Amino acid sequence: MNDTSQDVAQAGTGEAAEQQGARDLLLETASQIMREGDQVDISLSELSLRSGLNSALVKYYFGNKAGMLKALLDRDMVTIIKSVDALLAKDDMSPVAKLRRHIGKCIDTYYAYPYLNRLLMRLVRDSDEAEARRIADKYLTPLGVAYDRLIKAGVETGVFRPVDPQLFYFTVTGAADRFFSARLVLRHCYGQDTLTEELRDRYREHTVDFIMAGILAHGE
Amino acid sequence: MNDTSQDVAQAGTGEAAEQQGARDLLLETASQIMREGDQVDISLSELSLRSGLNSALVKYYFGNKAGMLKALLDRDMVTIIKSVDALLAKDDMSPVAKLRRHIGKCIDTYYAYPYLNRLLMRLVRDSDEAEARRIADKYLTPLGVAYDRLIKAGVETGVFRPVDPQLFYFTVTGAADRFFSARLVLRHCYGQDTLTEELRDRYREHTVDFIMAGILAHGE
Numbered sequence: 001m002n003d004t005s006q007d008v009a010q011a012g013t014g015e016a017a018e019q020q021g022a023r024d025l026l027l028e029t030a031s032q033i034m035r036e037g038d039q040v041d042i043s044l045s046e047l048s049l050r051s052g053l054n055s056a057l058v059k060y061y062f063g064n065k066a067g068m069l070k071a072l073l074d075r076d077m078v079t080i081i082k083s084v085d086a087l088l089a090k091d092d093m094s095p096v097a098k099l100r101r102h103i104g105k106c107i108d109t110y111y112a113y114p115y116l117n118r119l120l121m122r123l124v125r126d127s128d129e130a131e132a133r134r135i136a137d138k139y140l141t142p143l144g145v146a147y148d149r150l151i152k153a154g155v156e157t158g159v160f161r162p163v164d165p166q167l168f169y170f171t172v173t174g175a176a177d178r179f180f181s182a183r184l185v186l187r188h189c190y191g192q193d194t195l196t197e198e199l200r201d202r203y204r205e206h207t208v209d210f211i212m213a214g215i216l217a218h219g220e
Numbered sequence: 221m222n223d224t225s226q227d228v229a230q231a232g233t234g235e236a237a238e239q240q241g242a243r244d245l246l247l248e249t250a251s252q253i254m255r256e257g258d259q260v261d262i263s264l265s266e267l268s269l270r271s272g273l274n275s276a277l278v279k280y281y282f283g284n285k286a287g288m289l290k291a292l293l294d295r296d297m298v299t300i301i302k303s304v305d306a307l308l309a310k311d312d313m314s315p316v317a318k319l320r321r322h323i324g325k326c327i328d329t330y331y332a333y334p335y336l337n338r339l340l341m342r343l344v345r346d347s348d349e350a351e352a353r354r355i356a357d358k359y360l361t362p363l364g365v366a367y368d369r370l371i372k373a374g375v376e377t378g379v380f381r382p383v384d385p386q387l388f389y390f391t392v393t394g395a396a397d398r399f400f401s402a403r404l405v406l407r408h409c410y411g412q413d414t415l416t417e418e419l420r421d422r423y424r425e426h427t428v429d430f431i432m433a434g435i436l437a438h439g440e
């Protein structure tokens with residue numbers, strides 16, 4: 001029994017269900033710390049304190065802190081990618097309705113995980129070439145492919161302008177990311193917290209209107 | 221004579237013109253390091269090596285590294301704010317033409333200084349309440365006021381929809397910032413460098429079209 005598994009045993013996670021619970025709790029606590037602090041730099045001691053779990057569990061479940069950050073990115077990005085896949089599979093929904101739904105979903109996802117884009121950037125930056133490409137293939141390529149299909153479907157039926165799907169990716173994530181990652185600025189400049197449901201709803205409507213107006217063929 | 225001024229003397233910056241030159245060179249070198257590295261974390265040793273100047277000059281001119289970062293933010297943000305003030309002062313230009321010009325200018329500014337928004341966030345985050353408010357008052361309030369005036373002018377003549385100027389600020393800077401700050405992701409995912417003039421021009425056109433379509437009253 002090595003040090004780590006001893007620590008795990010000490011942390012009292014004997015059963016499989018409890019182990020899954022501890023792993024999820026570490027990720028959820030890391031997520032909350034990033035969301036509240038408006039940044040992706042977190043310390044293992046704060047994580048341990050907030051979660052009530054021994055920080056050796058990070059090594060046990062994720063190998064190291066970078067492994068935990070990757071697991072968190074995976075947890076949160078999967079939400080967006082599954083949602084896009086489900087939308088594309090719907091045969092009875094128009095491209096316009098699909099895109100409106102997707103943009104709104106992006107705003108909601110960044111409201112829940114405002115650190116998401118910065119976490120992605122951090123992991124790409126800190127990874128070697130092969131790992132960076134793996135991250136890109138796993139989380140960005142599916143979105144690029146989905147945007148390409150969605151825009152083409154709208155262009156074919158005449159409702160969308162032909163828009164570069166790659167640039168469109170930046171239009172959508174830029175709008176979502178930039179707002180919620182400016183939390184501290186908003187607090188200082190405008191005396192308000194961005195992470196309220198009221199502001200989220202207002203910004204969702206604003207952004208869906210803007211982006212849809214930009215892509216609709218007839219300026220509807 | 222204290223250590224710092226001795227170092228300054230050793231660096232051979234005796235005359236006022238040379239002093240200004242050394243100060244500007246430090247800022248320009250810091251700017252280049254941030255732009256190339258796609259981040260705002262820079263080391264004084266790299267700054268010294270790249271500029272050929274003694275790193276004690278940072279203390280002499282700016283007090284400390286944070287002071288230098290503030291001076292760089294000031295140098296770069298003034299570009300945007302002066303450009304907006306000049307636009308607002310033009311009596312013979314329509315609100316539509318003014319806004320198109322401004323959005324294009326934002327894209328160009330972020331192309332030149334892709335770290336600008338992250339630098340602003342960093343300084344707000346690392347400052348105490350009073351200093352954060354000073355930064356906000358100096359760089360963000362003028363933009364908020366300008367957007368408010370520009371949008372109102374367009375709404376009065378019936379060309380713009382009534383849009384929240386605060387949310388609009390995030391739409392514009394989000395589009396500008398998000399693209400150029402994703403340099404490493406683009407390189408890994410799409411095998412291309414965002415910081416080319418060709419891509420800048422393509423993204424400028426894309427973004428001006430999108431945002432103008434979103435604010436025009438009649439979907440022109």
